Amino acid sequence: MTASNVARAIGKLQPKTTTFLLCDIQERFRDVIWHFPQVIRTAKLMTAVGQELQIPTLASEQYPKAFGATVPELKAATVDYCIPTFEKKLFSMLTDELKAQMQCEPERKTVVLFGIEAHVCVQQTALDLLEQGYAVHILVDGVSSQKAHDRAVALPKQATTVLTAVTALSAAAAAVAWCETEEINDERAMPVTGAVEGVPIKADLTNQEYKLARQNTTRKVKNHYQYVIMGAGTTAYAAIETIFNRQPQADILLISNEAALPQPDVFRHHALSAPLLHSYNEWRRHTTSKLESEPDAISSAPITLLLNNEKSLQLDVDKQRILLQDGSYITYDRCLIATAGKDRGLWAVDRRKISYSLRDRINTCSTIYDFEQLDSLHNIMANKHVSVVGGGFLGTELALALAVRGRETGMTVSQIYAEKGPLCRYIPNYLGMHVQRLLHGAGVRYVNERLVTDVKDGGDDAPGALRISLMGWNKENIYTDYAVLAPTHVEPCVDVAVKSGLELDANTNGIAVNQQLEAVGNVFVAGGVASYYDAALGRRRVEMFDHSINSGILAGKNMTADERRPKRRYTHQPMYRSLLKDIDVVCDVVGEIDSKMHTVGIWVNNPVETEDETETYQRGIIYYMRENRIRGIMLWNASDYLERAREVLNAQTNIANVAMLKRQIALAPDAWLRVMETAAD
Known part of the structure; x- marks a missing residue:
């Protein structure tokens, strides 16, 4: 589905032609449906939005004698908002009674569908609606199943050019946006006190959802912005927060890739086990091409969001404008390219x-x-x-x-x-x-x-x-x-740079920038897409979360630089950490590491004898050398020396012998140390 198709599909969510369908959110399913509380929260939001915008909501209950009534959290809403509820024994919601109700308003040919189970009742309802000529929007954060993989396999099958999958707030925002273009300003339309630009207080949103509701509501795209940011991941997050901290009323346009929609379960607090949460944060969070939360500073000055495929954009750097796919353009004062990369994949498996x-x-x-x-x-x-x-x-x-x-x-x-x-x-x-x-x-x-x-x-x-x-x-x-x-490495997304004639670094495939992260006049690049000059190691591109955050912060500062606060160089030495706590290993890395390089391991000489008389390596430091210079350092169960490792790497001391390496970081007295050295390949 192209960006324009997505935009058109969501954009046509008109209150006057739309119906909400709430499918089988019943008490009996509470303890068996995966992430059931999120489904309830989404349903509460949509029923409240429907009430405010006069969009009818119709609910179903699957054989309530066996599965109970609609959950109490929603039952009150069905009564307060006069939501009719239809009993059913088939999978599809489209019973004769419900169809008759829908046919009373034949102009309503668009349906927003949410409930359970995604791969059974929701899917069958969607298919029946399509057969009858309805356009269907399924809320990815409002449907679920008993098993995660059933939900996972259901949604991709449903995502086609005639059946779209969106988040609840995207759907709500689209409906609100249509109301504003129609200038619905009567007393009924939108509560002001205690509400967030058209999303009523009674929707019971979390603070995070309130802020994202501000971001995704009705700000219209203009022809000029102070700041334009391409990409919507970790680096963009850091840059936006920095800009707003310096200029609370800054005018920001965020251009996001349509491939990031839908982003399932955006608002959940992810209950991952600690090891998997660390792995996601360290190796994949910075490649997520959609903000999972919003910087606190944005709550007072919402950004404008433009859905557009980043691959279709082109920068005209001389005129400081961005050419869009439809031939129009947007001008800017400062622009940041912070596109999220994609994992490289495995050798023969695409x-x-x-x-x-x-x-x-x-x-x-x-x-x-x-x-x-x-x-x-x-x-x-x-x-x-x-x-x-x-x-x-x-x-x-x-x-x-x-x-x-x-x-x-x-x-x-x-x-x-x-x-x-x-x-x-x-x-x-x-x-x-x-x-x-x-x-x-x-x-x-x-x-x-x-x-x-x-x-x-x-x-x-x-x-x-x-x-x-x-x-x-x-x-x-x-x-x-x-x-x-599970590939580790990430490939940068440089399509906009290629189309715009920006310089690419042939060695790293990143967009070449100076030490202030500026590629060309008023165009900055940060995160894993930037090839920047490291004073210690030369030109490099770094793919890790730590770099994404810190380069985004500096880019935000340099974009807002003035005579009082001039631009600064990027001098941060990025690191990453691998946690293998169940085998008692924590390793921290700065610089470049490659087993083909000359390595010198300095290990605490207290080996534990094992049954096969092999030594274990409990605590040590591995130096990666090239031409008598340290190119990288790995701390093995020695995280307490991380800042010292950064200092040693940045110093670029000429290392004449192993004895000098032992003195770089005082891991233990010499008598306690042993050296393991490998030659370069």
């Missing part, structure tokens, strides 16, 4: 080509929703064996977390990687073998020195399973119930 029939069994680790699915895998009886593909930081963290959770139900976990050991692209082989032993002890089976070439249905050989094709010393297949594709 996630975009994965069959829909397999997507409930293949997890690409792209969104918070994917990580929530991982968190519940051990509770699904069909998942006896899970295979994690990828030996980097993300894959290793996920394999360990799933193996530990799997002990509760007997779920086994395998990790497949091309290297000899996990993390061996980054750490020396001796340390990779040590990690492999620790993971194996925690329940992770390893399939090393194998390259995954394909993932398909098991077919007749293994009905209901997945077949993973491997290439190593020989070609082989393994069978699994669930596959997790």
